Every structure is written in C-alpha cells, then in structure tokens.
Amino acid sequence: MAQNIIVVGANHAGTAALNTILDSGKDINVTAFDANSNISFLGCGMALWIGGQISGPEGLFYSSRQALEAKGAHVHMNTKVSSIDFERKTIRAKCTTGDYYEQAFDKLILATGSMPVSLPIEGIDLHNVQFVKLYQNAEDVIHKLKNKNLKKITIIGAGYIGVELAEAFCRCGREVTLIDSASACLSSYYDEPFSRKMEENLERHGIRLAFRETVQRLEGHETIQKVITEKASYDTDMAVFCAGFRPSTKLGDGVLEKFDNGAYLVSRRQETSIPDVYAAGDCATVYNNASQRTDYIALASNAVRSGIIAAQNALGVPVDSPGVQGSNGISIWNLKMVSTGLSLKKAIRLGYDAAYVDYEDYQKAGFLETDNQKVMIHIIYDKSSRRILGAQLCSEYDISMAIHMFSLAVQEQVSIDTLKLFDMFFLPHFNQPYNYITMAALQAETRP
Numbered sequence: 001m002a003q004n005i006i007v008v009g010a011n012h013a014g015t016a017a018l019n020t021i022l023d024s025g026k027d028i029n030v031t032a033f034d035a036n037s038n039i040s041f042l043g044c045g046m047a048l049w050i051g052g053q054i055s056g057p058e059g060l061f062y063s064s065r066q067a068l069e070a071k072g073a074h075v076h077m078n079t080k081v082s083s084i085d086f087e088r089k090t091i092r093a094k095c096t097t098g099d100y101y102e103q104a105f106d107k108l109i110l111a112t113g114s115m116p117v118s119l120p121i122e123g124i125d126l127h128n129v130q131f132v133k134l135y136q137n138a139e140d141v142i143h144k145l146k147n148k149n150l151k152k153i154t155i156i157g158a159g160y161i162g163v164e165l166a167e168a169f170c171r172c173g174r175e176v177t178l179i180d181s182a183s184a185c186l187s188s189y190y191d192e193p194f195s196r197k198m199e200e201n202l203e204r205h206g207i208r209l210a211f212r213e214t215v216q217r218l219e220g221h222e223t224i225q226k227v228i229t230e231k232a233s234y235d236t237d238m239a240v241f242c243a244g245f246r247p248s249t250k251l252g253d254g255v256l257e258k259f260d261n262g263a264y265l266v267s268r269r270q271e272t273s274i275p276d277v278y279a280a281g282d283c284a285t286v287y288n289n290a291s292q293r294t295d296y297i298a299l300a301s302n303a304v305r306s307g308i309i310a311a312q313n314a315l316g317v318p319v320d321s322p323g324v325q326g327s328n329g330i331s332i333w334n335l336k337m338v339s340t341g342l343s344l345k346k347a348i349r350l351g352y353d354a355a356y357v358d359y360e361d362y363q364k365a366g367f368l369e370t371d372n373q374k375v376m377i378h379i380i381y382d383k384s385s386r387r388i389l390g391a392q393l394c395s396e397y398d399i400s401m402a403i404h405m406f407s408l409a410v411q412e413q414v415s416i417d418t419l420k421l422f423d424m425f426f427l428p429h430f431n432q433p434y435n436y437i438t439m440a441a442l443q444a445e446t447r448p
C-alpha cells in the first residue's frame, strides 16, 4: 500500500519537500496543509516591491496549489494544523468550513517556519504598528503608504529586513529612522568596518540612525504617534518591527525536543526526536560548520536545502546535510555586502583564538579605466587550527561568487595557509595578478 506523507507548512521548506517527494516517481500519498492562502512567497522581494523597484508582486511566487496538485499532491490551503497525536500518527486540522478533521500519516514533515519577534511593550497593538513576514503584511504596508500623510517611519531592528526596508521607505519619499539596541547595523553578520560602510551609505541617503537604543514603549491614540526609547522620542506615523524571527513550533510542545530558542532539534537527516517525524526550514535547527555546533539561522536558502533533505529521508533515501555557514548577502543602493561563517566578534565570543586579515583594492587591473570598483575583504581564521572561520566582502562590484568559495572553504575546514598560494587565474577584465584574496591571505601570520 502507498505510504502517507503529510507536510505541514507549504512555503519554502514545505514546497521543496513536496516537490522532492512528487518528483521522486514513488507511489506516495502526499498531503500538504498550510494556514495561509499562498505558497512560496519570496519575502526577499518585499523591499523591492515596497520601494517600487519591481512593478508588482506576481514574480515573487514560484509555486502554487495548482502546480503541486497537478503533480499529484493533496493541498489544503487556509487550513491550520491545530494538533498532532505523535503516538497515533494523526494530525488534526481546522478546515476552511470551521470543521475539524483528522488524517493519519506514516511520515510527517514539519515545515511550519517562523514568525517575527514581537516585543512585550506598551502600545504594540496600536494601528500602523507593522510586522513584516507574509505577503499580506507587504500588501498592508503598500496600502498604508498610499496615505501621503504617513510621512515618518520608524524601523525597529537594523538587521537584514530593517536595512532593506529603510532603503525601500526612503525610495518612497518617507523620513526613516532606524533603531537598534546593538551598536551598529547588520551587527550579527559583519564586523565594524563593514557595518560603518553600510551606515555611511544609509546616512548619505538621509536615513536617521539610532543605535544602542532599545524601544521602551509606543505612544498614540489608536494610531501610533511616538516610539520611545531610553534616550529619545521619535515622532512616528508607522513603526515597523524587524527584530528577528522566532520559530513556530507550538505543534511539538511537550513532545519534540527543542533548541534554546524553541526550534525543533534535528539531526543531519532533519529527524526530530520522534521517529518518522522530520522538521525543516525556519522551524528547525541547523548544524553550523563555522562554529561546529547546532545553531538557528533563518534563511530561505537553508529552508530549501533542508526541505529537500527531509523529503529524501522520509522517502527512505538516506541523505545527510553537509551543514551550513549562514552565507548571506545584501545590496543597498548598489552597495553590496556578503558574508559567510563567523564574524571576528562572534568567533571571539565563542572562544576561538581568532585573528583576521583585511585588504582593499580594485577588482580589475588598474589600467582598466571604466567599470572598475574597489573591493574590501576581511577573512577571519583560528590561529591555532589555522581553519578559516568566516569572510566578508563589500563593493559596488558583484562580488557574490567569491563568498560562495569562502562558504565552501569554511564547510571543508580549509586553512588560511591553503588560501595563500592556490591557483587563481588572472585576466585584467576580471581581476588583478596580485588579487585581493591572495593578498589578504598572504598577510596571515605564519604558524609559530
């Protein structure tokens, strides 16, 4: 008899799992449940849509209920799974009619993702206090921006979403204030010189930065009027919270083992603590090759890969995750920054004997007079083991391919010394004979 596989959550991790099962050619009954009305929304396009850099949201979806059903899945949209009986192997869901029904599974894949962190502060329920994750959140913001009296926007959290939205709101002609309790923007991804570079970029475009400040309360009469921190009060027509994600893992309460932030603890095969139950994407942990420990890193890239791995293992094909480096990138008014692995400050915090090398030079040969930009590189390594722990690059040039190489270097535990003289081609249209990667690596002190 055909196996029953249920996938709970059909966004990036869920869609990857569903497609892997449906494309496997195996005789499987696969059923998906999603509490939302859409599938595969690329949140990464939200800032581009809000800022008017793309004409509409149509391209921000790469799958649909129809596409999955055409391949043979049973897809229940607007249907929230309310509980799971892990012993009886059944899920209970609330259908669109309001009725509940049960369905049995042989294998279960949890892909319930995450929700934005909300702060337990006064005024959080005022009108025009926004959280940004879902397609509907973006629609809401765009609708509100039609009101030209909505002039001042305060963003809480200067991480990836906060910085991307700061650019978007500025492009819409709004006055933007960006608050973070940390001392710099993008501080969990980059070391100080890189954060400063982005801050100069933001300030040059008129964005007010308010770091080392924590929001105490929000004030207003029905609609928000002020964001109050311990240092200042900011007049505000809309406050947008971008203070990170929290995994959605209520369904496993009291049964499935969890990480310290509440994510499902999973093995390299995406197995939870209960047999036949897998978890993938933002609701699950990852293995971080840079820190060599279990971690939580909410990224669509991790969601897709872990969704594929969960599905393969649920199908009985053993596949281990190679782990992740948390590789990421951002492009704000053409300033591109990419990073992978550990920053220097994080490496030191984790107890590594960490050191770094820096270099800055033009991407291409100096005699190329046009289309030649400077690149900053920063490589972090462990002095004792020589292992590369992380890297960061910044330029107006597209340096994204270089960070993929560093991502692999961290994954494969390559030493900083290996990087010094490895074969890198030279062609003036692309790079320099003394290229910045070699030049940076050569600065690493030799082993004592």
Ligand SMILES: Cc1cc2nc3c(=O)[nH]c(=O)nc-3n(C[C@H](O)[C@H](O)[C@H](O)COP(=O)(O)OP(=O)(O)OC[C@H]3O[C@@H](n4cnc5c(N)ncnc54)[C@H](O)[C@@H]3O)c2cc1C
Binding pocket: 008, 009, 010, 011, 012, 013, 014, 033, 034, 035, 036, 042, 043, 044, 045, 046, 047, 079, 080, 081, 082, 111, 112, 113, 114, 115, 132, 133, 134, 161, 248, 251, 280, 281, 282, 283, 298, 299, 300, 301, 302, 303
């Ligand atoms: C503005 C923005 C920009 C981003 N940019 C990037 C980027 O550039 N690069 C990048 O890698 N990542 C980016 N991310 C992060 C990325 O979107 C997430 O890491 C990704 O969405 C995780 O996918 P997921 O499928 O694991 O979870 P989610 O996207 O959170 O999806 C979980 C799904 O589960 C459903 N669900 C939850 N509980 C239940 C239940 N009980 N019953 C039924 N259904 C349920 C939800 O409705 C949802 O559809 C961005 C996020 C945002 C918000």
Ligand SMILES: NC(=O)c1ccc[n+]([C@@H]2O[C@H](COP(=O)([O-])OP(=O)(O)OC[C@H]3O[C@@H](n4cnc5c(N)ncnc54)[C@H](O)[C@@H]3O)[C@@H](O)[C@H]2O)c1
Binding pocket: 044, 119, 156, 157, 158, 159, 160, 161, 162, 164, 179, 180, 181, 182, 185, 186, 187, 188, 213, 214, 215, 242, 243, 244, 245, 297, 298, 299, 328, 329, 330
């Ligand atoms: N380009 C990309 O790859 C991209 C883009 C957007 C989102 N994402 C991912 O989506 C997830 C969520 O993004 P995000 O921007 O919400 O999280 P984030 O972790 O990037 O940034 C959160 C920021 O909020 C700050 N913060 C936390 N609590 C605060 C408080 N009480 N007051 C003030 N500041 C506070 C933190 O210091 C941090 O700078 C992340 O995992 C991120 O990597 C990735």
